[in-house]
Amino acid sequence: MQAIRVTLFALIAVALSACISAGPPPEPEVPPRAPVLVPELVNVSISEVKIGEEVFLQVDALGRVPTGGWTDAQLIPVEYAVAPPNGIWDISFVVVPPPFDAFVTQGFVDVRAEPVRLPLTADLRGARVMGGDGAIERRRRTRG
Numbered sequence: 001m002q003a004i005r006v007t008l009f010a011l012i013a014v015a016l017s018a019c020i021s022a023g024p025p026p027e028p029e030v031p032p033r034a035p036v037l038v039p040e041l042v043n044v045s046i047s048e049v050k051i052g053e054e055v056f057l058q059v060d061a062l063g064r065v066p067t068g069g070w071t072d073a074q075l076i077p078v079e080y081a082v083a084p085p086n087g088i089w090d091i092s093f094v095v096v097p098p099p100f101d102a103f104v105t106q107g108f109v110d111v112r113a114e115p116v117r118l119p120l121t122a123d124l125r126g127a128r129v130m131g132g133d134g135a136i137e138r139r140r141r142t143r144g
Helices: 002-022
Strands: 040-051 054-067 071-077 088-096 106-112 116-119 126-131 134-139
Touching (some): 054 071, 054 126, 071 116
Parallel strands (some): 088 126
Antiparallel strands (some): 054 106, 071 088, 126 134
């Protein structure tokens, strides 16, 4: 009887030690969120910038998101095989939403992307930045 009791306690101890050493189950991995168009475009501006001997059309944009936690704001120019016939280049303003399980602040937050620079050519007349609520187009001032 004593041997059975000792064996039983030994088995319980081994089972408990296996549970303790295993620890809590791992957290399920939350897949990263894909970038989306910024929900609201606030402002877009363009300017001519000279860097060294080259001149660029610099495009700046400001957007607004509904909560905190949005990251990686970017202006991504559309890649054309042939320049657009109207001379207006399209640029997508994208941002990564917060993870599904994140605690975020309430209220609207402004986000700004790093400016994008397009090589200034004779056929470049302006830029159109696209967001979730539409697009804002800015044209270069032409002389003469």
